[in-house]
Amino acid sequence: MKEQIKSALANLEPQLKRVSNLIQDAENEGIYNSKDPEDQYLRGMFYKIADYLDDARRYTRQVIAPVIEEGILHKGKDGRYATGKKAYYTSGAAIEYLYVDPSDDSRWIYSHVEHNGNDYFIANTPNLPMERLKVRVKQLPMWD
Secondary structure, eight states, X not given: OHHHHHHHHHHHHHHHHHHHHHHHHHHHTTOSOTTOHHHHHHHHHHHHHHHHXXXXXXXXXXXXXXXXXXXXXXXXXXXXXXXXXXXXXXXXXXXXXXXXXXXXXXXXXXXXXXXXXXXXXXXXXXXXXXXXXXXXXXXXXXXX
């Protein structure tokens, strides 16, 4: 069932892109009448929908992308955290890390890295130390 869901998402992603591009094309072509309240309503709603479609595409790509590396983070001399192989993390970088909860259950968590002026941290768990954290890297296609 999990593979069926991944497959369905992979098949859906091009359709999400197509609709998002249509919304952007409509804006670029100036099809909305600024004096028409319904046009302005549609314009605003389409923008919101495009944002959600882009989020859905980003999450879909993350879920279906193959894992190309797993490693343990260490802070380098430059202050950045890296696996020692290919991956290093700076502000805005996506990250998947292995979270182990107090009952010893574990799961991979998707988030991103930020910097607070002193050190890097994971946005959704800012108090979780990044040093010695297990992470994985996925091979994501270029955003188009």
